[in-house]
Amino acid sequence: xxLRIASKFARRELRGxxxxxxxxxxxxxxxxxxIAAVGSVRSSIEAGLEREGxxxxxxxxxxxxxxxxxxxxxxxxMAETAVRLSEIVDFRSMAVVGDGDTAERGLTQxxxxxxxxxxxxxxxxxxDIPLEAALADQDGLPGAVMERVLVDRLGISVGDTFRLxxxxxxLTALLAREPDSAAGGFALGPRTIVRTPSLENSTLLAPGTxxxxxxxxxxxxNANLAALKREAQTRFKDTGMRWTDARNGAPGISEFVDxxxxxxxxxGLSGLAVGGVGVSSAVRAYxxxxxxxxxxxxxxxxxxxxxxQTYFLQIGLLSxxxxxxxxxxxxxxxxxxxxxxxxxxxxxxxxxxxxxxxLEAVLYGLLTAFLFxxxxxxxxxxxRAATLFRDALSAGRKLPALRYLVMTAVALALLLGFAGxxxxxxxxxxxxxxxxxxxxxxxxxxAFLIRMLSRRGGRVARGKPQLRxxxxxxxxxxxxxxxxxxxxxxxxxxxxxxGQIDGNLRNAITGNLPAVAPSYFFVDIQxxxxxxxxxxxxxxxxxKRIQSAPMLRGIITRINDxxxxxxxxxxxxxxxxxxxxxxxxxPENTRLTAGSWWDENYIGPPLISFAAEEAEEMGLNxxxxxxxxxxxxxxxxxxxxxxxxxxxxxxIGFILAxxxxxxxxxxxxxxxxxxxxxxxxxxxxxDLSSRxxxxxxxxxRDAIDRxxxxxxxxxxxxxxxxxxxxxTGFLVLIGAASAGTNARVYEAAVLKTLGxxxxxxxxxxxxxxxxxxxxxxxVALAAGIAGGxxxxxxxMDTDFTIxxxxxxxxxxxxxxxxxxxxxAFAWGPVNSKPARVLRAKE
Numbered sequence: 001x002x003l004r005i006a007s008k009f010a011r012r013e014l015r016g017x018x019x020x021x022x023x024x025x026x027x028x029x030x031x032x033x034x035i036a037a038v039g040s041v042r043s044s045i046e047a048g049l050e051r052e053g054x055x056x057x058x059x060x061x062x063x064x065x066x067x068x069x070x071x072x073x074x075x076x077x078m079a080e081t082a083v084r085l086s087e088i089v090d091f092r093s094m095a096v097v098g099d100g101d102t103a104e105r106g107l108t109q110x111x112x113x114x115x116x117x118x119x120x121x122x123x124x125x126x127x128d129i130p131l132e133a134a135l136a137d138q139d140g141l142p143g144a145v146m147e148r149v150l151v152d153r154l155g156i157s158v159g160d161t162f163r164l165x166x167x168x169x170x171l172t173a174l175l176a177r178e179p180d181s182a183a184g185g186f187a188l189g190p191r192t193i194v195r196t197p198s199l200e201n202s203t204l205l206a207p208g209t210x211x212x213x214x215x216x217x218x219x220x221x222n223a224n225l226a227a228l229k230r231e232a233q234t235r236f237k238d239t240g241m242r243w244t245d246a247r248n249g250a251p252g253i254s255e256f257v258d259x260x261x262x263x264x265x266x267x268g269l270s271g272l273a274v275g276g277v278g279v280s281s282a283v284r285a286y287x288x289x290x291x292x293x294x295x296x297x298x299x300x301x302x303x304x305x306x307x308x309q310t311y312f313l314q315i316g317l318l319s320x321x322x323x324x325x326x327x328x329x330x331x332x333x334x335x336x337x338x339x340x341x342x343x344x345x346x347x348x349x350x351x352x353x354x355x356x357x358x359l360e361a362v363l364y365g366l367l368t369a370f371l372f373x374x375x376x377x378x379x380x381x382x383x384r385a386a387t388l389f390r391d392a393l394s395a396g397r398k399l400p401a402l403r404y405l406v407m408t409a410v411a412l413a414l415l416l417g418f419a420g421x422x423x424x425x426x427x428x429x430x431x432x433x434x435x436x437x438x439x440x441x442x443x444x445x446x447a448f449l450i451r452m453l454s455r456r457g458g459r460v461a462r463g464k465p466q467l468r469x470x471x472x473x474x475x476x477x478x479x480x481x482x483x484x485x486x487x488x489x490x491x492x493x494x495x496x497x498x499g500q501i502d503g504n505l506r507n508a509i510t511g512n513l514p515a516v517a518p519s520y521f522f523v524d525i526q527x528x529x530x531x532x533x534x535x536x537x538x539x540x541x542x543x544k545r546i547q548s549a550p551m552l553r554g555i556i557t558r559i560n561d562x563x564x565x566x567x568x569x570x571x572x573x574x575x576x577x578x579x580x581x582x583x584x585x586x587p588e589n590t591r592l593t594a595g596s597w598w599d600e601n602y603i604g605p606p607l608i609s610f611a612a613e614e615a616e617e618m619g620l621n622x623x624x625x626x627x628x629x630x631x632x633x634x635x636x637x638x639x640x641x642x643x644x645x646x647x648x649x650x651x652i653g654f655i656l657a658x659x660x661x662x663x664x665x666x667x668x669x670x671x672x673x674x675x676x677x678x679x680x681x682x683x684x685x686x687d688l689s690s691r692x693x694x695x696x697x698x699x700x701r702d703a704i705d706r707x708x709x710x711x712x713x714x715x716x717x718x719x720x721x722x723x724x725x726x727x728t729g730f731l732v733l734i735g736a737a738s739a740g741t742n743a744r745v746y747e748a749a750v751l752k753t754l755g756x757x758x759x760x761x762x763x764x765x766x767x768x769x770x771x772x773x774x775x776x777x778x779v780a781l782a783a784g785i786a787g788g789x790x791x792x793x794x795x796m797d798t799d800f801t802i803x804x805x806x807x808x809x810x811x812x813x814x815x816x817x818x819x820x821x822x823x824a825f826a827w828g829p830v831n832s833k834p835a836r837v838l839r840a841k842e
Contacts, residue, residue, distance in 0.1 A: 006306050021318055029322045029326035031326065032364065032365035033327075033333070033361075034272075035360065036327050036360075040354055044338075044349040051348070056180060057245070058180035059218050060218055061243065061246065062245070063236075064242040065213045067211060068632060069213050070087075077235065085216070087196065088114075089211055090110070090112075093524075094108070094693075095108045095162050095192060096693070097154045097156055106190075108192045111193045111194075112199055115132065118131075121179025123145075124175075134172040135193070141169060144162075145193050146192045148175075150189070167199065169194060210551070240555045276368050279372045280375070283315055297310075319370075323362055327362055327365075330358070331353050335353070367411055375408070416430070419432075431790075435787050439780075446779040465756075470764050471768075488814060491780075492784070492810050492813060499803060500787070504803065518674055522696070523671050524696050525670040529692050529695070530548065533670075536687060540680065545674075546674050549583070552581070553580065554578060555629045556578070567618070580657070581663075582660045584660050592643050594641060595622045596640060597641055605637070607640040608640065621639070624639050630666060744825070748830055752834045758831075765826045765829075769819050769822035770818065776814045781811060
């Protein structure tokens with residue numbers, strides 16, 4: 001027979017409607033919709049970042065310098081190149097209100113601007129006044145604007161005064177929005193904006209203090225950004241200058257959105273895999289209901305190819321329908337919810353229908369449908385005409401023919417290939433695929449084990465008829481225990497892994513810190529202040545320990561006289577400037593892993609002690625040379641030792657240290673950590689900030705809270721993806737419960753005939769559901785813990801402990817889900833009339 005005959009049979013089969021395929025369509029549509037929606041939101045944000053690149057950056061291009069202003073040569077080139085130029089100084093300081101013990105202090109991120117700011121966009125203030133007027137002198141005092149959260153913390157209002165360093169400012173307005181906020185990255189404190197000339201004599205921009213300057217350029221129309229970037233990097237290649245332009249105005253955010261989006265799509269693929277279990281179960285149940293039809297066709301001369309093609313075309317059309325519904329939902333949902341999403345996003349997004357993420361979702365959906373429906377369809381070939389007279393199918397082979405195994409392998413390879421290509425991370429894709437495969441194998445083994453134990457559980461259930469009936473039903477392969485355990489278990493596994501990762505990451509940041517972390521980081525301590533600063537603390541019995549070190553910032557530009565990135569790639573140490581210090585005697589508690597420390601009075605060529613772990617990652621060896629650009633000057637030194645640097649203690653840790661004669665002549669300040677009793681922290685801050693108003697204090701606990709807030713957002717986004725996976729699993733449960741309704745109706749009729757009460761029957765149904773849910777929850781917990789351990793250990797590089805609150809929630813969730821799905825379909829069988837059911841069975 002031909003494909004034409006098969007298509008005719010498929011059309012006739014579809015005339016019966018979608019009965020039996022509602023769960024099939026729902027599982028497929030939900031999985032595809034989740035992937036399409038995540039991809040669409042990611043594309044919308046990327047389009048918004050591209051469209052508003054200049055506004056986010058604050059200009060068409062930016063040249064960034066660390067701890068210095070641009071030289072005359074650099075400013076001359078910028079003035080020649082740009083139509084307009086704006087200079088911004090960015091740094092942290094303390095805003096102070098009042099005096100003495102009653103003074104209020106708050107950490108703030110200061111942006112000092114010139115009259116040209118902003119080149120692009122506008123600053124929104126409350127009340128609505130121009131920024132120029134807000135920053136102008138008010139009653140002899142320079143004006144300033146500040147974010148509301150800091151205003152509330154300091155307890156002031158518009159018109160009040162506060163101090164930055166030694167200068168007094170008047171608050172003229174609240175800062176509601178700044179157009180270039182996204183380009184600033186993560187900040188430890190709320191924003192304050194002042195004019196740069198107002199900071200004169202404030203002691204905040206003294207030589208060696210920690211600040212950066214950003215020069216925003218408004219370029220002529222049709223300026224060649226790529227060519228200008230090459231020219232600037234060539235002309236100022238050894239000055240530590242960093243270039244950013246409007247093609248990617250917020251590179252950190254763009255990279256973060258891309259990575260988070262890729263991860264959420266992979267979580268969505270986990271949900272699609274759960275949906276695949278439901279799809280496979282629906283097709284298997286449908287094919288079982290068509291056994292007599294297929295046997296009849298075989299009797300009439302239909303060959304195996306015609307049978308397969310008939311149902312392959314039918315399931316294929318339904319798969320296309322399900323994928324189409326999912327793409328429609330995933331594409332439209334972000335458009336409908338755009339106002340809500342935009343209100344929560346701190347960055348622009350251009351919501352529209354983007355073909356790329358929708359095509360990605362279509363490919364994933366079709367390949368998943370093909371993978372999970374091929375085997376049930378292939379088994380239709382084993383149905384013979386003799387099935388009309390006896391159960392010939394049950395004796396058939398368990399695996400399909402070799403050609404179907406090859407097709408399955410090819411489809412799986414394509415799915416993984418597309419996932420790796422679209423996500424941009426083969427490593428993450430393979431880890432995800434391995435986790436899903438491992439969880440599926442574990443859950444399959446668990447389903448087989450529970451059926452085997454249920455068959456042998458008669459002795460345990462002796463005298464407990466409800467339990468005995470429940471165990472007998474679980475042992476019956478027609479009950480669908482495998483589908484329940486697989487679908488629910490995989491969804492719970494993803495949720496369990498996310499919970500364990502989130503909990504352990506929070507523990508890594510906050511759990512151990514109270515015992516080991518300092519109370520404060522103090523920065524911008526000048527050379528002539530360090531002795532008085534130290535005297536104040538060493539004589540305080542509440543201070544347990546202080547640790548101070550010279551602080552400079554430098555960019556590693558060359559390794560062994562070769563461009564650093566050519567040698568060490570994109571290692572994080574090379575991405576921006578890093579802390580650099582110097583020391584004569586080897587500092588206390590320093591442990592060298594290789595090489596030796598220089599003599600205390602060494603005055604020869606620069607020597608370097610480098611962090612051992614990072615050196616190994618970058619391929620560095622003792623004797624290698626590093627060129628570090630500090631304040632626009634290149635310093636080349638030889639690596640003499642590697643040492644352990646532990647960043648997990650939240651104390652001072654420098655990647656790179658040099659001998660004193662190499663750096664002590666450069667302008668610099670000191671950084672210090674103070675370990676003190678919590679009750680004494682406030683007084684220490686008051687004394688030091690009053691005596692040295694230029695010093696900035698960063699309270700470690702506040703910084704940890706800021707990081708925890710960011711983690712909460714990440715965990716919420718990931719949990720939403722895991723929840724979609726769980727919802728798909730719940731749909732599969734509903735499908736399995738619905739498919740087993742006829743069997744439970746017959747079982748209930750027989751039990752009623754034998755004198756069993758409705759209550760006992762309902763208890764039996766509940767017991768089998770609870771047992772399956774408990775098993776699914778336990779196995780999912782084991783898989784989730786294993787996944788969480790792998791990610792925490794090998795990706796996050798943190799310690800791992802089981803978060804038992806999440807674990808208990810997963811187990812309870814498994815039991816509750818199966819109970820709800822099963823009992824929803826239990827009332828019909830329990831209330832059925834035995835005589836009518838048994839008569840119909842005859």
